[in-house]
């Protein structure tokens with residue numbers, strides 16, 4: 001999505017590029033001056049129209065529209081900027097492209113009836129001036145969209161089509177160990193907006209299917225009351241990711257947090273995220289008894305297969321259509 005958008009040019013850059021390209025247009029093979037100049041101006045207008053309209057329309061196409069923007073990204077974009085402004089800026093680019101088209105057609109038509117070279121040149125100056133001012137008026141929008149693009153490029157790229165699990169639980173319960181135990185390569189790290197934290201995205205392939213697993217250290221690992229509003233809203237954006245939550249409980253002898261506080265966090269995540277949650281007891285190799293539905297050890301591998309099979313079973317139905 002946003003990663004495919006090139007740097008957004010500013011007004012002056014668009015104008016400079018288009019004008020400089022048009023200045024290279026020449027019509028040398030016309031013996032009659034009036035005919036030659038007329039043709040040359042017409043070609044220049046077409047050239048400017050072509051490059052500016054093409055660029056503006058390309059940008060409108062590259063930026064996801066409000067409707068196609070995935071709710072997760074829409075939510076984060078809205079937290080950082082103003083979503084209404086986003087819509088307005090995109091439609092302004094589109095409208096300006098149409099205005100340039102109309103204006104170009106109109107000027108090319110007028111040009112046909114002008115017999116004098118001086119008048120033709122006047123028309124061309126008028127044309128250049130008007131196009132420069134139309135594009136100049138877009139500068140704040142272009143700058144705004146450029147900032148949206150730069151911000152969204154930093155937002156974690158989460159595959160919306162892969163079945164997704166989000167690992168949560170208090171600090172030090174074994175989230176990272178579990179992630180690296182079940183996923184293949186080193187996880188991808190992405191900064192999470194409005195927090196000082198990063199999320200880790202790993203993948204596993206089972207029966208030809210790719211499953212995405214996200215580790216959220218520092219993000220879904222403590223009470224929401226400890227967050228500032230911005231951070232809280234950014235965390236709530238995760239709600240929009242179609243996913244199942246794996247909550248790790250550490251009931252081991254090493255555990256830093258008591259069962260009650262872990263339970264409280266579990267309930268809170270359930271209330272805020274409103275998603276299916278799987279209770280998993282971690283560090284089973286150093287725990288006394290089994291207290292949760294699943295008990296695993298990332299160190300010895302105990303219970304991992306059983307949990308994985310259950311996870312895959314849960315997401316099986318979702319992709320029947322895809323085969």
Ligand SMILES: Nc1nc2c(ncn2[C@@H]2O[C@H](COP(=O)(O)OP(=O)(O)OP(=O)(O)O)[C@@H](O)[C@H]2O)c(=O)[nH]1
Pocket residue numbers: 170171172173174175176177178217218221282283284285286296297298299300
């Ligand atoms: N014995 C044992 N130790 C484990 C197991 N899983 C993790 N640990 C240890 O527990 C500690 C914390 O593990 P991490 O995987 O870093 O836990 P985490 O939840 O990712 O921690 P934060 O990212 O800091 O919230 C490390 O010292 C691990 O070696 C396990 O299954 N058995």
Ligand SMILES: [Mg+2]
Pocket residue numbers: 175176177217
């Ligand atoms: Mg960790």
